[in-house]
Structures are given as C-alpha cells and as structure tokens.
Amino acid sequence: MTRVLVVDDEPPIVRTLVINLKARNYVVDAAPDGTTALRLASENRPDAILLDLGLPDMEGIDVIKGLRGRVRVPILVVSARQTTxxxxxxxxAGADDYVTKPFAMDELLARLRAAVRRTQPEEPSNEGAVVTTRSFTIDLHVKKARRKGRDVRLTPTEWHLLEVLIRNRGRMVSQKQLLQEVWGPSYQNHAHYLRVYMAQLRRKLEADPSHPRHLITHPGMGYRFEL
Incomplete structure (x- = not known):
C-alpha cells in the first residue's frame, strides 16, 4: 500500500486529507510541523509527501531541502501561497508539484497518483540503458547517475524528465510533450516547471551549467539531449 505523509498545522485540513486518503486505501502519517515531518520521513519512509509551506517551527522551503536530504519520494506542496x-x-528546492489552497480534492488526488506513478516508470530495455557523456554517466536500468566518480542524487521528477530526453536523444522534444509525459495533460501551460527542472539537472550534471553541452534549450520550443 502507498504511504503518504501529510505535513500541515491546520487540523481541519489534516483531518480532511487523512479521511480521503484512507478511504482510497493509502496509509497516512501526519505531522503538524517541520521537525516532526523530517523525523517521520526518516522513520516511516513514505511513498509521497503532501506539504504545507506555512509551518509553525520552520520555513516550508527549508523542510523541502531537509526532506531531500533524507528521501527521494515525490513532494507535493499544498499551500495558500500563490505567487509565481x-x-x-x-x-x-526540490518539490515535484504545487497545489494552491483551497483545492479540489479530486484534483489533488489525481496529482498525487500521477506523482507516485512517476516513481515507477516503465523499465527501459537493457539496450542503450547506459548513456555516457564527457561529463556524466546515466544508467537508466538501475537509475544511477554518476559525475566525476560520484553518485548524483536525482529526484523522481528529474529522473522522469531526463529519461524522456534520453529516449529522444538528438531530437528536440517540445515543451508540450515534456509537460504531458512528465506531469500529465493538465500541465501544458506550466512551462516554468521545465525551466526549473532543467536548471536543476544542469547544475547536477553539466560541467558548466551556464553553457550546457548535453541538455540543450530550444528557446520557446523545447529541449534536446545530446551525447
């Protein structure tokens, strides 16, 4: 069963989320603050995390960074903060999606399902599963990235985005196709997601992120992976 950690200090919202998640056979843990969230994430190893940014003890952004040091599971921010x-x-900071309050429960659950699915992508065939560039090596079969002899930690969304680009290596993949394949059909107007995640992949993998050799942008159109 899928385990979800709900992090929110508003009891009515926590109660609503717990009831709806348990009704759909999720196992649910709840944390009222960032400190508890970090502890429960380490102890219970959730499959996904729903996180409010307005916590009483620490900034939500710091919680995301702390969680990313512990787990690689999808983090969905559920917050009343609405600015771009x-x-x-x-x-x-490492979140995989962002839902604004008030939210429609059906939409939130659909985004949660999509986020969890991204952690279980189709297993690639062994042929072409290992991709080696001058800067890094990617093994799609075992989900390992290495740069300068060290493992590179990628989030589930970063992996999914990279996999789509590698499968289409040498060809431009449109923004629309990337958004649909990685996040789903309702995200076709969320081009800023791509800008953020491509910047993260370049910081982690490229020798010179400001002048990428492998993760190439076609301004206003899409992205391309080159060996």
Missing amino acids: DEKIAALD
Whole structure:
C-alpha cells in the first residue's frame, strides 16, 4: 500500500486529507510541523509527501531541502501561497508539484497518483540503458547517475524528465510533450516547471551549467539531449 505523509498545522485540513486518503486505501502519517515531518520521513519512509509551506517551527522551503536530504519520494506542496516566485522557489528546492489552497480534492488526488506513478516508470530495455557523456554517466536500468566518480542524487521528477530526453536523444522534444509525459495533460501551460527542472539537472550534471553541452534549450520550443 502507498504511504503518504501529510505535513500541515491546520487540523481541519489534516483531518480532511487523512479521511480521503484512507478511504482510497493509502496509509497516512501526519505531522503538524517541520521537525516532526523530517523525523517521520526518516522513520516511516513514505511513498509521497503532501506539504504545507506555512509551518509553525520552520520555513516550508527549508523542510523541502531537509526532506531531500533524507528521501527521494515525490513532494507535493499544498499551500495558500500563490505567487509565481513562491512556486518556483518550492520547485527549485526540490518539490515535484504545487497545489494552491483551497483545492479540489479530486484534483489533488489525481496529482498525487500521477506523482507516485512517476516513481515507477516503465523499465527501459537493457539496450542503450547506459548513456555516457564527457561529463556524466546515466544508467537508466538501475537509475544511477554518476559525475566525476560520484553518485548524483536525482529526484523522481528529474529522473522522469531526463529519461524522456534520453529516449529522444538528438531530437528536440517540445515543451508540450515534456509537460504531458512528465506531469500529465493538465500541465501544458506550466512551462516554468521545465525551466526549473532543467536548471536543476544542469547544475547536477553539466560541467558548466551556464553553457550546457548535453541538455540543450530550444528557446520557446523545447529541449534536446545530446551525447
């Protein structure tokens, strides 16, 4: 069964989420603050995390960074903060999606299902599963990235985005196709997601992120992976 950690200090919202998640056969843990969230994430190893940014003991962005040091599971921010800068900051810190309050429960659950599915992508065939560039090596079969002899930790969304680009190596993949394959059909107007995640992949993999050799942008159109 899928285990979800709900992190929110508003009891009515926690109660609503717990009832709806358990009704759909999720196992649910709840944390009222960032400190508890970090502890439960380490102890219970959830499959996904729903996180409010307005916590009483620490900034939600710091919680995301702390969680990313412990788990690689999808983190969905569920917050009343609605500005683009705040959304980008959360995504840049390592969140996989951002849902604003008030939210429709059906939409939130659909996004949760999609996020969990991204952690279980189709297993690639062994042929072409290992991709080696001058800067890094990617093994799609065992989901390992290495750069300068060291493992590179990628989030589930970063992996999914990279896999789509590698499968289409040498060809431009449109923004629309990437958004649909990685996040789903309802995300076709969320091009800022791509900008954030491509910047993260370049920081982690490229020798010179400001002048990428492998993760190439076609401005306003899409992205391309080159060996």
